[in-house]
Amino acid sequence: MSVLQSSLLYYFIIIFTTTLVLISEKIRRTEVTHLHRLIFWSALILPVLISGLRYGIGTDYFSYGNTYFMLNNYDIIDGILNTRYEPGWIVLNHVVKFIFDDVRFLFIISALLTWFFFFKAIYTHRDKINVTVAILILLCTLYNLSFNNVRQPLAISILMLSIKPLLDRKMIKFLLITIFATCFHYTALIFLPSYWIVNSKFKQINFVKKTIVIISSLIFIIMFKPFMDFLTNNIDMFSSYSTYELDFKGIGFGNLIIKSPIIIIILLNITKMRTSNNIMYRVFFLYFMGLIFDYLGYYAAFVGRISLYFEATQIFILPAIIKIQNNKYARLLYIFIVALYFIGLFTYDIIILNHNQTIPYIWNFN
Known part of the structure; x- marks a missing residue:
């Protein structure tokens, strides 16, 4: 595909998928049959197909292909013990080998799992969030990224x-x-303390915990290089990261400026979320933790990806804020602002800068 065709394809995926979800939500409010579920889950098909049937796009595509053949030279136990890859990924590679014996299906199955889990997570909270906006945010922020860092x-x-x-x-x-x-x-383990952070019975304890987390996170960022040196030198599962160069480039505010519209929307609605009894307000802090961890990217881009685990909560937070707006015009205004922001961000990040190298799109099956 040409650059123009590829760009139009990605816009079409976002618009078509979001429209299907919107139709599903409209039907869900007016009838009790299961038609809305069928339409919602059918919206999964196009993103999965385009992601799964790609070839050679995304900076890690061929690396994952080579890893597939390497891992299948081991049995599962040996792969876990003697390679740097995670047990689940090793098992998935072996399952694909056993059933399909074709590396192309590794990308199809991983795409199916990724987008099924995302859609399932959003659908689970359908009564607390605006599902259509959640899908829009999801596709604009994580779809093309999933082509690269699978x-x-x-x-x-x-x-x-x-x-x-x-x-x-x-x-x-x-x-x-x-x-x-x-x-x-393995880096998903950093999300583990979230349960302790979010769940507090007393406000005073909650304040103390969050203060501790902020201070600890800042110390973690400052001491990240010696911390990584310790991990890579003493723990086998992290030893492969010793090949990455960490070079702190100084503190900047570019990311905060880019994300300032989202930050402002959240800050303006914290009190309203609490008083409306929408429990999504309790994950606000996780998003702000993501902003803090974003500064790890000043060491190296791959390190900054840790923040994605926390920033992904925006697919729940912003749609929840829209959901609680009682005034129709306020709700429409927020939808317009959020949609414009994320489509603009997608255009700049994916279409113009071609981050994740997903343009031009190339089909795998000819």
Whole structure:
């Protein structure tokens, strides 16, 4: 495909998928049959097909292909013990080998799992958020990224399933889901303290915990290089990261400026979210943790990706803010602002700068 055709394809995916979800939501409000579910889940098809049937796009595409052949030279146990890859990813590679014996299906299955988990997480909270806006934000921020860094978006999608048990205070279920996500990307383990951070019975304790988290996060950023040196030199699962060069480039405010519209919307609605009894307000702090961890990107771009686990909560927070607006015009205004912002961000990041190198799009099956 040409650059123009590829750009139009990605816009079409966003618009078509979001429109299907919008239709599903309209039907859900007016009837009791299961037609809305059918339409909602059918919206999953196009993003999965385009993602799964790609070839050679995304900076890590060929790396994952080579890893597939390498991992299948081991049995599962040896792969876990003797390679740097996570158990879940090793098992998935072996399953694809056993059933299909074709590396192309690794990308199809991983895309299917990633977007199924994301859609499932959003659908679970359909009564607390504007589902259509959630899907729009999801596609604008994480769709093209998933072409590149396959394992981490899969881990993020699984972690988004943990938001419900986190809010419902079901600790065991939260832990199991988080551990499952870690089986696809070890860095997902950083999300584990979220349960402790979010759940407090007393305001005073909640304030103390969040203060501790902020201070600890800042110390973690400052001491990140010696911390990583310790991990890579002493823990085998992190040893492969020793090849990455960490070079702190100084503090900047570019990311905060870019994300300032979202920050302002959240700050303007914190009190309203609390008084409206929409429990999504409890994950606000996780988003702001993501902003803090974003500064790890000043060491190296790959390190800054840790923030994605927390910033992904915006797919719940902003749609929840829209959901609680009682005034129709205020609700429409927020929808317009959020949609314009994320489509603009997508245009700049993916279409113009071609981050993740997903343009031009290339089909895998000719």
